[in-house]
Amino acid sequence: MASDLDQLVDMGFDREKSQLALKKGGNLPSAIDWLDKNADKSLSDLQADDADEDSSALPDASASAASMVCNDCQKKFRNMTAAQAHAERTGHSDFAESSEEIAPLTEEEKKAQLEAAKQRMVERKAKQAEEDKVAAKRNDEIKRKHTKESDDAKEELRKKEQIKEAQAKRQEKIDDVAAKKRIKDKIEADKAERKRKADEEKAMRANPGAYDPQGAEGAGAGSAAAAATAGNAAAVTALQATRTEGRKFTEARLKFTMPGGSWMHNFPVETTLFEVAHALQEESGMEATSFTQSFPKKVYDKGDFGMTLKEAGLVPSAALIVG
Structure with a gap:
């Protein structure tokens, strides 16, 4: 028949750990409980703990005692080690020495205790698995909550950026409308001034x-x-x-030559080429990108449109080709 040590090894336990477990537990069921309790410890740690216990042990005053009895449940044990294993497993703390010798376990009793120890180990593992499952579920909930909070924060930031961008676009439109209005007002003012001077010239001629x-x-x-x-x-x-x-010139008479025909108009000498181009576009629908003077030969592109007619030397009159 296989020994207790062989049975522990067949169950998958390490041989040296099993030897130490039998030393500590005194019997197969207690050894299984001890191995299960210390499953996370290495052999070297267990051996070090055993050496510390041996070196610190006091002389056994109960050496003459044949057994130990638990006053809480009246269960008897062959030695102090078995009683300690019972105390750790049940929480009982009231033990006493007994002179009664405990008969060796029969094979049936050993088998029954072994099955009971195995069942306790299975139950502990099942309980631990359930606890691990609950912990994993709790961790998943925490992770989902953290992810949701992070997603909510990102969504809130995205909304703020959208609002900020929309506000910037609205302000840009407002500024653009204001700029166009200023240009339109200036053009209208120039038109009114040109009309006034034309009327004045007409009256002067009359x-x-x-x-x-x-x-x-x-x-x-x-x-x-x-x-x-x-x-x-x-x-x-x-x-x-x-x-x-x-004699001082206050106006310039300009003649424009375009693909669709020509146009002649008087402008105040302080009118910019930009304003001339705008007036030409309103009159003919053509957008001017440059003006070319044939004699003396000179080209005015968009970089020159900030110049006045006086600064450009187009006073008192000039003929320009629209480009």
Whole structure:
């Protein structure tokens, strides 16, 4: 018949651990309980613990005792080691020495205790598996909660970014509308100014003497004629020079040549080429990207559109090819 040690080895336990378990437990069931309890410890740790216990053990005052009895449940044990295993398993703490010798276990008793020990080990493993399952479920719940909180935070950040982007786009549209309105207002103001000057020029042509600039020229011409009639050539020359110097141009007359035809218009000398291009587009529908002057040869591209007509040298008149 196989010994207790052989049975433990057949059950898959380490031989050296099994030897130590039989030493500690005193019998096969107690050894199984001890092995199950210390399953996580290495052999070297168990041997070190055993050596510490042996070195610190006091003389056994109960050496003459034949057995131990548990006063809590009246169960008897062959030695102190078996009683300690019972105490650890049940929580009982009241033990006493007994002079009664316990008869050796029969094979049937050994087998029954072995089965009971195996059953306890299976139950402990099942309980541990259930506890592990509950812990894993709890960990999954914590992980899901953390993931949901993280996803909620990301979604909240995404919404804030969308709101911020929408606000920026709205502000950009508002700024664009305001800029277009300023340009439109300036163009309208320029149109009104050009109309006023055109009306003024028309009135000047109808009644030259009513306006100082033309009146001065008219008076100068009349004086020059009178001086010529009198034969005063020097006076005529002086008057003509005075008229030329005193004349200041406030407008430029521009002629535009385009693929679809031509257009002629007067602009104030402080009008920019950008404003000229805008007025041309409103008039003809053509978007100008450049203006070319044939003589003297010069090209004005979009980088020059910030110049006024006066700065560009297009006063008092010029012919431009629209590009």
